[in-house]
Amino acid sequence: xxxxxxxxxxxxxxxxxxxxxxxxxxxxxxxxxxxxxxxxxxxxxxxxxxxxxxxxxxxxxxxxxxxxxxxxxxxxxxxxxxxxxxxxxxxxxxxxxxxxxxxxxxxxxxxxxxxxxxxxxxxxxxxxxxxxxxxxxxxxxxxxxxxxxxxxxxxxxxxxxxxxxxxxxxxxxxxxxxxxxxxxxxxxxxxxxxxxxxxxxxxxxxxxxxxxxxxxxxxxxxxxxxxxxxxxxxxxxxxxxxxxxxxxxxxxxxxxxxxxxxxxxxxxxxxxxxxxxxxxxxxxxxxxxxxxxxxxxxxxxxxxxxxxxxxxxxxxxxxxxxxxxxxxxxxxxxxxxxxxxxxxxxxxxxxxxxxxxxxxxxxxxxxxxxxxxxxxxxxxxxxxxxxxxxxxxxxxxxxxx
Numbered sequence: 001x002x003x004x005x006x007x008x009x010x011x012x013x014x015x016x017x018x019x020x021x022x023x024x025x026x027x028x029x030x031x032x033x034x035x036x037x038x039x040x041x042x043x044x045x046x047x048x049x050x051x052x053x054x055x056x057x058x059x060x061x062x063x064x065x066x067x068x069x070x071x072x073x074x075x076x077x078x079x080x081x082x083x084x085x086x087x088x089x090x091x092x093x094x095x096x097x098x099x100x101x102x103x104x105x106x107x108x109x110x111x112x113x114x115x116x117x118x119x120x121x122x123x124x125x126x127x128x129x130x131x132x133x134x135x136x137x138x139x140x141x142x143x144x145x146x147x148x149x150x151x152x153x154x155x156x157x158x159x160x161x162x163x164x165x166x167x168x169x170x171x172x173x174x175x176x177x178x179x180x181x182x183x184x185x186x187x188x189x190x191x192x193x194x195x196x197x198x199x200x201x202x203x204x205x206x207x208x209x210x211x212x213x214x215x216x217x218x219x220x221x222x223x224x225x226x227x228x229x230x231x232x233x234x235x236x237x238x239x240x241x242x243x244x245x246x247x248x249x250x251x252x253x254x255x256x257x258x259x260x261x262x263x264x265x266x267x268x269x270x271x272x273x274x275x276x277x278x279x280x281x282x283x284x285x286x287x288x289x290x291x292x293x294x295x296x297x298x299x300x301x302x303x304x305x306x307x308x309x310x311x312x313x314x315x316x317x318x319x320x321x322x323x324x325x326x327x328x329x330x331x332x333x334x335x336x337x338x339x340x341x342x343x344x345x346x347x348x349x350x351x352x353x354x355x356x357x358x359x360x361x362x363x364x365x366x367x368x369x370x371x372x373x374x375x376x377x378x379x380x381x382x383x384x385x386x387x388x389x390x391x392x393x394x395x396x397x398x399x400x401x
Contacts, residue, residue: 041060041064041067041072042067042069042072044072046071046072046075049075049076050075050076050077050080052080054082057080057083057084058083058084058085060088062091065088065091065092066091066092066093066096068096070099073100074099074101078104081100081104081107082108082109082112086112086114086115089108089115090115090116090120092120094119094120094123095123097116097120097123098123098124102147102148105145105149106148106149106150110152110155111156113153113157113161114158114161121161121164122164122165122166124145124146124169146165146172146177147172147173147174147177149177151177151180154177154181155181155182157185159185159187159188160188162181162189162193163188163189165193167192167195167196170196171196175200175201175204178201178204178205178209179205179209181209183208183209183212184212186205186209186213187212187213187214187217189217191217191220194220194225195220195221195222195225197225199225199227199228202225202228203228203230205233207236208236210233210236210237211236211241215240215241215243215244216244218237218244218245218249219249221249223248223252226249226253226257227252227254229257231256231257231260234257234260234261235260235261235265239264239265239267239268240268242261242265242269243268243270243273245273247272247273248276250269250273250276250277251276251278251281255280255281255284258277258281258284258285259284259286263288263289263292266293266297267292267293267294269297271296271297271299271300274293274297274300274301275301275302275305277305279305280308282305282308283310283313285309287313287316290309290313290316290317291316291318295320295321298321298324298325298329299324299325299326299329301329303328303332306329306332306333307334309337311336311339311340312340314340314341315340315342315345317345319344319348322341322345322348322349323348323350325349327356330349330356331357331358331361333357333361335360335361335364336364338364338365339366341369343368343369343371343372346365347372347373347374347377351376351377351379352380354377354381354385355380355381355382357385359384359385359387359388360388362381362385362386362388363388
């Protein structure tokens with residue numbers, strides 16, 4: 001473009017008071033827009049910027065985009081914002097991204113959102129100076145831009161863009177926005193981002209989103225976030241995810257959460273995880289969950305855990321679970337627990353296990369339980385055990401001792 005054309009354009013820009021005449025002048029040559037240097041575009045008034053058509057916006061060069069001032073950015077209409085190409089979007093500096101108001105952020109198309117670079121994503125939490133805007137148009141510096149994202153925009157974020165969000169940006173999402181995160185976006189969340197989730201955000205996760213967490217991400221959940229998990233969310237965890245819970249997380253489970261664990265989840269627990277359950281949590285084990293415990297899990301139960309089972313819970317142990325009791329576990333059974341055993345459960349004890357019983361335990365046997373003992377079990381009793389249980393012996397069995 002020669003100097004004469006530049007002078008004509010500058011004259012039109014400075015002296016056009018009718019928006020139509022300004023727009024018409026520039027429309028006559030899109031190429032002229034591309035040839036303008038940054039300095040002239042900085043001199044455009046808000047009315048002149050507002051007069052640009054979508055085609056003219058799309059014709060702006062990277063240098064011209066970089067020269068846009070905060071006041072000019074605030075002037076852009078929804079149609080003009082939607083006209084920016086992905087290359088133009090990526091040309092915007094982080095500071096310019098901060099100049100867009102929350103309302104304008106909502107005008108970004110999903111394609112434009114997907115084009116944002118890491119530093120641009122992080123700039124969405126900045127607080128620009130809106131003092132140049134008319135009072136009625138000022139959104140306030142404390143307004144988080146992430147609150148402006150629509151469902152379509154949230155879904156448009158790539159995994160890389162999701163990982164660019166700072167923890168406090170993630171925390172600013174409304175619970176209703178959390179529901180729109182795609183499964184691949186959930187899997188992309190970092191440790192700091194997961195740790196930033198609030199109670200309301202955790203509870204907003206759908207069962208499908210909960211299942212999208214990678215096992216390593218489960219370990220990132222803090223105790224307060226564990227406490228926030230609902231019954232439906234607990235039951236949504238896969239066996240692989242259940243095995244990923246740390247021992248501290250297991251111990252943080254509430255009464256309702258322990259009761260919500262499904263049989264497949266119980267079976268997925270490692271022996272170390274089973275050992276992590278507290279006495280109070282053991283009390284929350286329902287009959288079907290007790291029956292679900294595998295032999296390695298039974299063998300892992302500590303003395304305190306064994307003694308935490310109520311007499312009513314003891315009744316639901318399978319016979320093969322009884323036979324899996326170790327020496328310390330047999331010796332840990334309390335007299336009330338002994339008395340709660342059914343005749344079939346008593347018969348399940350092996351002769352080797354019988355020898356582990358303390359005299360105070362054998363004294364707790366009822367007459368019905370003694371009557372159920374097999375000859376092999378009777379022969380396994382020591383003199384001290386026999387003496388302790390002599391008062392419970394039916395006459396027909398007395399001779400065995």
